[in-house]
Amino acid sequence: MAVITLEGEPYGDLPTDLYIPPEALSVFLEAFEGPLDLLLYLIRKQNLDIINIPIAQITQQYMHYIELMRDLQMELAAEYLLMAALLAETKSRSLLPRQERFEEEIEDPRMVLIKRLQDYERIKLAAEALDELPRIERDIFLTAVDTSTVEIEKVQPEVNLQELVLALQTVLQRANRLSKHVITKEPLSVRERMSMILEKLEDAMPLSFGSLFAYDEGRSGVVVTFLAVLELSKANLIDILQLEPFAALSISKRVVV
């Protein structure tokens, strides 16, 4: 453990010095991670072996600190008091005559304490060793090179037809439930053609009915276009006009005022 210094003076010998200024005691206590740490300090300070700790002696020293801190009305974590109680119990037990059979059945509190001290000391040393390991930010530095010249292509989400169908499926089921809207069921090429005709009419110039047909599309093409015109008319998107009997039909976008 590092030697505690207060105002430049080392306070490593605190325990033997009975008069301790309250501030120093507070610093002293803060240097410990808890009662186990304090106990370890007391044991190691006297070159004692954990296995053979003289419980009575250690308990006395520990209690001494606790009392001192209480007298100074310092805030003491509950764990310290708990340990004091545990030590007192262990000490009184060790003073009692051994009752072999009875003792075997319950755990020897002294052995429990020794085990805890050993476990804690192992971790304490492991933590110190860990702190010594080379680590990033202090001993290990990573490299970075400039990659701003690398062009990154934006990746577009992928969709397959199945997903699209499933999406529509959901819509249809919901639409059915709403039952307000019935989706029309003509061939999709008709709907596609409807878009194309509207696009042609977008410039607001009326077109002759005949000019909508491309004869190289054959019979089915003509049917698709014809159905599309009817659908557009039904949807009130276009007007089909015949200015005089037997004149050519003209198609224009419907303007709703």
Add this chain to the structure above:
Amino acid sequence: MSEQHEMPTFMGETKKIKRIIEALLFSASEPMTVPQLLEIFPELERPNKKQIQRALDDLTEEYGQQAIGLHKVASGYRFQVKTDVAPWVARLFAQKPPKYSRALLETIAIIAYQQPVTRADIEEIRGVSVSSNIIQTLLERTWIKVVAHKETLGRPALYGTTKQFLDYFNLTTLDEMPPLKALQELADAGAIDV
């Protein structure tokens, strides 16, 4: 940790300066200038500008054959990826393709099957509003286009699918999309698990 006791003693001054600068330029997050590099050396050990410049020149040559090289840019020197390997680095950075939302898929499905449609039409079918974001995304992807404007109040845009949309799904015409009627029947029969 002592400052440099591990640096081989046989290493000449020039080599040592080069080595330090190499490490600095690789660790710095920004390009470094000659004065900035000088600044790192403690005053008593500080080389002169010429020594720094020589180290930079040596390093530029040394990395000539590597996949990364030392470059001088406006704000100093920095190591950067060579152009021939840049496409591979681009593959590293290429994010996993994002996913389209359910709402977007429904919207494009409605436009495909019901075109030409206005946003209001889509909202009516879906039973919920359609965010501008979705329409924007589909327009940017060039999967839909405004084919016309409906001559009603506000002249709302009428959307239709594009040739790019068909191309993406490997279709020649929209007719090759799964027929709606069959879908409807399947839906009615509850055979398709949604």
Add this chain to the structure above:
Amino acid sequence: MSEQHEMPTFMGETKKIKRIIEALLFSASEPMTVPQLLEIFPELERPNKKQIQRALDDLTEEYGQQAIGLHKVASGYRFQVKTDVAPWVARLFAQKPPKYSRALLETIAIIAYQQPVTRADIEEIRGVSVSSNIIQTLLERTWIKVVAHKETLGRPALYGTTKQFLDYFNLTTLDEMPPLKALQELADAGAIDV
């Protein structure tokens, strides 16, 4: 952007793979494993694991004399500054590296050596309560993660360390951590100064 037309044609396959891996490792912000490196190559041009490993070994040797070198840690390979020049790089950063409290170090040590452990286990060993702050800090640094929940009252989280924890301490596996002193050793060393 065409894929590799600038790559010299005379360059052999082995050399090309090495060059690409060099660029990738320098550009990646995290260490990369052999499978991750393989993943970058298009399927048809993908080398095998042995070729990647050879490139890594070659690069390790190639950078043997440089101020930076290729290093293997828990989550893969990364380039890092060699220890002899690290003190110079440290001067580059104005901020002092973070110091960790004994409480934090003891907590992470318990988790590392005894994982999986609950917070109660940690408190039992340390003899004091563990502040939520410490657990939170360790989780945020991604040094620890919740590996499971103990099937007891309250189903407390069981913590374990992560690869990032090992990376931070320059380790490849937990086995490389300093060995825990055996009980007997500690007993024998009763005189050690603490």
